[in-house]
Amino acid sequence: MSFLAPTKPKLTLRLCEPRGFCxxxxxxxxxxxxxxxxxxxxxxxxxxxxxxxxxxxxxxxxxxxxxxxxxxxxxxxxxxxxxxxxxxxxxxxxxxxxxxxxxxxxxPLVSKVHKQAMLHVKRGRHVVLIGHRGHPEVVGTMGQLAPGTVSLVETVEDVAAFTPEDPDALGFVTQTTLSLDDTADIVKALQAKFPAMTAPSSESICYATTNRQEAVKASAAGTDLFLIVGAPNSSNSKRLVEVAERAGSARGVLVQGPEEIPFDALTGDHPVVAMSAGASAPEVLVDAIIAALRDRFEVVIDLVRTAEENExxxxxxxxxxxxxxxxxxxxxxxxx
CATH class of the missing domain: 3.40.50.11270 (Rossmann fold)
Structure with missing residues (x-):
């Protein structure tokens, strides 16, 4: 008498590219x-x-x-x-x-933001830095400039409360790992309030942040769960969770490894999961999570590639x- 091994439920995994190390x-x-x-x-x-x-x-x-x-x-x-x-x-x-x-x-892309900020000051502008207070990159950027020459704004509400000495002599830069959409809203508010404000000579948000967010946006719609591999103190990883949920995923979760996968979210006959990794998350952790999913499911991988990185x-x-x-x-x- 033969016994058939129970079949595993199917799971579709949309795997984002680019992801991980920049x-x-x-x-x-x-x-x-x-x-x-x-x-x-x-x-x-x-x-x-x-x-x-x-x-x-x-x-x-x-x-x-x-x-x-x-x-x-x-x-x-x-x-x-x-x-x-x-x-x-x-x-x-x-x-x-x-x-x-x-x-x-x-x-080097953070160093570029430092140079952009210093150029604003050299040309007589007060620097508006869009970023998250206390983040090491923000501390480093503000530390390039003399006290009183830079102001930090984190939200659209901060823009409303911001009253510079000379509204016609402002220039902005941004932290490199921000949400593209959130930053666009803040820049729009700044430009509406201070029409003479000068933008940096080139985009401050780095290519890797942009590419990873675009891949997440392309993968999120209709997913039951979106896994972002990254650390709790990683700004770019946390932004990817927010982007995933805004783009249509039922639930975005930041995980550091397979032990943090919320399997309770994967119910139904054929769950759909997407996964990306922040710019400081190694691929070995992505591999471990795929292996953990395969232990429970028959996994079909759907690669979603939106850009190629050769930097x-x-x-x-x-x-x-x-x-x-x-x-x-x-x-x-x-x-x-």
């Missing part, structure tokens, strides 16, 4: 790994190099030591790396005053000749 995150992680190879452990890292526990824990196992401020770094001659989010000018100045070897892993940001010259193993490269690229 060029700036890839560069920042590579800088820490290369520094460990060149200088040996410990390599100190001011703040999380990127907002992802898997990445931070992996680098810690390799010998990275994460600190909040430079006063936690001993004068032992070992290098300190500044995170991809950027730092105020006071941080490299303090490192230089202690003759520390420091490596700046600030994303590459090289590391600083002092690290370019340091060899990496296959395992190192797998980690840098988001693998196990």
């Amino acid at each position: 060029a700036g995150v890839d560069r920042a992680i590579q800088i820490v790994v290369l520094a460990l190879k060149k200088y040996g452990a410990p390599v100190y890292v001011r703040h999380e190099i990127v907002h992802n526990k898997y990445v931070v824990d992996g680098l810690r196992e390799m010998g990275a030591v994460f600190v909040r401020e430079l006063d936690e770094v001993p004068d032992d001659g070992q290098p300190v790396v500044f995170s991809a989010h950027g730092v105020p000018k006071s941080v490299p100045a303090a490192a230089a005053s202690r003759e520390m070897l420091y490596l700046d892993a600030t994303c 590459n940001f090289p590391v600083m010259r002092s690290l370019r000749d340091v060899p990496l193993t296959v395992a190192d490269m797998a980690f840098v690229n988001g693998g196990a």
